[in-house]
Amino acid sequence: xxTSLLLRQVRHLSTAAATTSSSSSAISISKAKAKLRxxxxxxxxxxxxxxxxxxxxxPVSSRYAQDLTVKRLAKSRRFADIETLLExxxxxxxxxxESYISTLIRSYGLAGMFDHALKTYNQMxxxxxxxxxxxxxxxxxACNQSKxxxxxxxxxxxxxxxxxxLPDRVSYGVLVKSYCESGSPxxxxxxxxxxxxxxxxxxxxxxxxxxxxxxxxxxxxxxxxIWNEMLKKGCLPDVAVYNVRLMHHSQxxxxxxxxxxxxxxxxxxxxxxxxxxxxLMTCYCKCGxxxxxxxxxxxxxxxxxxxxAATFRTLIYHMCRSEDFEEGYEMFxxxxxxxxxxxxxxxxxxVHGLVKKSKIDEAKRMCWTAKKKFPANxxxxxxKLEEQLDLAAIPSSGTGHLDGSDHV
DNA sequence: GTAGGGTTAG
Numbered sequence: 001x002x003t004s005l006l007l008r009q010v011r012h013l014s015t016a017a018a019t020t021s022s023s024s025s026a027i028s029i030s031k032a033k034a035k036l037r038x039x040x041x042x043x044x045x046x047x048x049x050x051x052x053x054x055x056x057x058x059p060v061s062s063r064y065a066q067d068l069t070v071k072r073l074a075k076s077r078r079f080a081d082i083e084t085l086l087e088x089x090x091x092x093x094x095x096x097x098e099s100y101i102s103t104l105i106r107s108y109g110l111a112g113m114f115d116h117a118l119k120t121y122n123q124m125x126x127x128x129x130x131x132x133x134x135x136x137x138x139x140x141x142a143c144n145q146s147k148x149x150x151x152x153x154x155x156x157x158x159x160x161x162x163x164x165x166l167p168d169r170v171s172y173g174v175l176v177k178s179y180c181e182s183g184s185p186x187x188x189x190x191x192x193x194x195x196x197x198x199x200x201x202x203x204x205x206x207x208x209x210x211x212x213x214x215x216x217x218x219x220x221x222x223x224x225x226i227w228n229e230m231l232k233k234g235c236l237p238d239v240a241v242y243n244v245r246l247m248h249h250s251q252x253x254x255x256x257x258x259x260x261x262x263x264x265x266x267x268x269x270x271x272x273x274x275x276x277x278x279x280l281m282t283c284y285c286k287c288g289x290x291x292x293x294x295x296x297x298x299x300x301x302x303x304x305x306x307x308x309a310a311t312f313r314t315l316i317y318h319m320c321r322s323e324d325f326e327e328g329y330e331m332f333x334x335x336x337x338x339x340x341x342x343x344x345x346x347x348x349x350x351v352h353g354l355v356k357k358s359k360i361d362e363a364k365r366m367c368w369t370a371k372k373k374f375p376a377n378x379x380x381x382x383x384k385l386e387e388q389l390d391l392a393a394i395p396s397s398g399t400g401h402l403d404g405s406d407h408v
Numbered sequence: 409g410t411a412g413g414g415t416t417a418g
């Protein structure tokens with residue numbers, strides 16, 4: 001189906017949703033989300049999205065599907081398509097709900113289209129949508145997402161005053177983020193003091209933003225001071241704030257410290273997630289402790305976690321570095337099986353390595369599978385790689401199915 | 409019903 005046709009259909013569907021309640025061909029939103037996660041092709045993503053977009057249930061459930069679709073389109077620089085898609089939602093009667101229009105504002109931000117986000121925010125008067133901190137927060141987030149960090153303080157000063165509402169702790173959270181992103185965590189601390197004066201709750205989230213900013217600046221002492229202040233203020237640490245600490249300790253290859261932080265989390269009753277374990281794994285890989293890294297991978301499931309694309313990418317990358325290409329190939333097959341294939345560059349190293357070790361059949365099978373699993377715009381890159389390495393012929397044994405049907 | 413952690417690499 002062509003994109004323009006599809007978009008026309010989407011528009012039709014969202015208008016139709018105003019009068020009729022459902023369409024029998026639509027797939028469930030949870031099914032769509034799962035499909036969207038593994039779909040890198042923007043056209044196909046749009047197709048999946050269009051089959052659920054007329055089934056708007058609540059902002060939170062449809063936002064994820066919309067965000068994924070917009071992100072795919074933005075990555076392909078298809079801004080006109082994003083506009084058509086998001087503008088079509090303005091025909092929906094739910095546009096008078098502040099939370100509904102807020103998802104559109106946020107999505108424009110995600111695409112880096114802040115001018116459209118602001119235009120939508122300004123349209124609220126005409127559309128008859130009431131304003132509060134909710135849509136304001138969406139606008140501020142859109143500003144940050146579009147990397148216009150310097151504009152956030154200005155909006156923060158002007159908009160609540162203009163429309164007569166008060167910024168809430170989330171609004172302040174976005175403001176803090178904008179200062180941190182501009183490289184001024186000092187201004188973020190000032191903002192935190194201001195929050196305290198105004199009686200606005202400072203949460204673990206706000207501290208996490210600032211903690212991360214100081215680590216990124218290489219100011220570890222200040223980061224530690226923020227961490228201690230957070231605890232002193234009675235904010236409970238959670239998995240996200242530990243992941244910030246894990247990230248910065250794993251970058252220095254401090255395997256013992258990272259291991260210690262993971263244990264600290266468990267002692268506090270926090271369950272490390274895939275991101276936490278990925279940091280531990282990365283750290284072991286960097287220290288050349290590949291066996292320990294593999295143990296982390298093998299233990300993921302019993303810890304209630306699933307490997308993601310970064311898990312496979314990290315393992316495959318470091319297996320290639322230590323010339324364990326066959327092991328890397330086994331890992332590649334596992335990644336295909338669970339639809340978490342790493343990026344092209346990582347796999348390129350692996351194909352080269354397999355050829356170097358005369359594992360021609362494996363290299364051919366890899367290319368064959370990758371061409372099927374990557375989005376269409378990668379087809380040329382894979383063909384070129386095949387040609388360079390003289391792998392273009394059909395794999396010698398069998399058809400080379402790697403997607404769970406054999407060989408895995 | 410919104411804010412924080414995944415360019416975890418070369």
